[in-house]
Amino acid sequence: MNDIHLGVLISALVILILLSAFFSSSETALISLNRYRMRHLAKRGHGGAVRAQKLLEKPDRMLGLILLGNNFVNILASSIATVVGLRLFGDSGLAIATGVMTFALLIFGEVAPKTAAAVAPERFAWPAAYIYNFLMKPTLPLIRLINLMANGLLHLLGFNTKTRQVQGLSAAELQTIVRESSQHLPDQHQELLLSVLNLEQGQVEDIMIPRADIVGIDISAPWEEVLEQIKHLSYSRVPVYKGSVENTIGVITVRRLFGPLMDGSLTLSRLKRLLREPYYVPEGTALTTQLLNFQKEKRRSALVVDEYGDVQGLVTLEDILEEIVGDFTTSPVTDNDVVQSEADGSYLLKGTMPIREINRELAIELPTQEASTLNGLIIEQLEALPTVGALVDLDGIRIIVESVHNRAVATARLTIQNEPSSDH
Structure with missing residues (x-):
């Protein structure tokens, strides 16, 4: 190396520092990537995201390749700097080269590139993913050997390197993400998503119409009173009962009564033929579960009963939807x-x-x-x-x-x- 021109050595030194910056920045960028955004882009066919996702599926290999390259260029740069220092300053050049290289690698090869990569990870990660996927094939045998030795050491220290952390989010974590996405989501969309996530915390008794406030048709009353009850109904579906809601015999869709009511052909027996079997749900049913049950059973309302089978209230599909999107202007106000x-x-x-x-x-x-x-x-x-x-x-x-x-x-x-x- 003493025969190589000093200008060539200095040029090589600069190139090695730049390579060190590349390895350092790409490592930080790939680790800092938003995994969910990366998956979204990968599904849409983004080349850099597809390659980055492939690399991150086996992080030990990716880190092995990055650290192999980073350590190689750093050690080689230190060796060249030592030669340059000795040729320029003699014996004291060794100490000078060590100090200069420590400062240069720390600033230009580590802190600056890693900070930039942490601020804008995608800008560094996508191009790096292309390069690393290309370098992975020829260096794979050496990387496997390195990982085998490293994993063996970790195994001796009690670490299980075969386990992978499950990449999932809890409802609380999703809520945090939604709240922190205010710059990308309109306020209405953010509130809607948070309402959906909060829905699992509620139960049917939290939003049900209490038993005392249930509006229905009492067919035990004289028929003239029954007709008056029907004329003044403000809901599209109501329970039909005898004496009290405990004796509910069915649920009626009120609009089905309009025709017979207008032409005077509505009778008690005809009303009963239009009834649908009542649908009961127990107290404590989560709102998310009940929403799915309404969809499965093709129902829009249910009577809530306690552990003894006594009716406690009435819950409707509209009640649950209002927990998500807010009050409907068409809902009757009480x-x-x-x-x-x-x-x-x-x-x-x-x-x-x-x-x-x-x-x-x-x-x-x-x-x-x-x-x-x-x-x-x-x-x-x-x-x-x-x-x-x-x-x-x-x-x-x-x-x-x-x-x-x-x-x-x-x-x-x-x-x-x-x-x-x-x-x-």
Whole structure:
């Protein structure tokens, strides 16, 4: 090497530092790639993504190739720098070459290229994937030998190199990704996705119409009253029962009654022939499960029953869809759905209003684990039947019972405070 011209050695040194930068940046870029975006691009036929995915399927081989190249060029660069230092500065050139090469490799071969690759991994990873797939074939025997020795050492240290981490995301992790994708997703799309992910946390009793508020047709009443009930129905499907909803005999699609009702041919026997068997679901059924059940059973509503078979409420397909996309403008509005704003900043609410609806309307987080309605939440917190003036404080949210009917909260006033209250 002493016979080689000094200019050639310096040129080779510069090229080796650039190669070191290539290996360092490509390693960081390939490891930093968004795996899900890479898979998406690979399915669409993006060449760089296809090759990068192939490399990352066997990371030990990829890292073996990168480190083999990186260490080779670094060692060779150090050797050349030593020769250049000795020829330029004599014996002191050894120390000078070591210091200069340490600084040069650290800045130009490691820190700068790795930082750039971490900021824009795709810009470095796609071209590198082409090169590495080309280099993999001729160097594969040597890489296998290196990996065999390295894996053997890891095995002795107690590591199982054959296991692969499952590339999957939990619902909570997906929620984090959606929230962090606000720059790429419109707000409405982001809210929709989060609502879908939150759906699995809810159960049918969280959104069902309570038993006392179920609107239906009581055929035990005189026929004239039954006709009046039908004329004033505001829902497209309602249960038909005898005396109480516990004795539901079927479900009717109201529009099927319009023709016979208009021409006066509707009779009790004809009404019964139009009924469909009632559909029951147990309490505790997850909303995601019930949504799939509605699709499977071709149904749009179901009666919710407890462990004893007693009817607790009615859940509809529209109720579940509203948990995802928000309220439909075509849905009939009841008193229970109204959040009445007061001049003092408080809100007057019906006791039968679902907690999930309150949370959505007021952007708060009342607990839903043990109760599905405001009345249930108040009773749970008081551990007693409610009385007028009873007070509940929940992490900065104060609820005062305004009126009681039949041992249940009829109305309550909710105030969102700046600081959690310590009063009980």
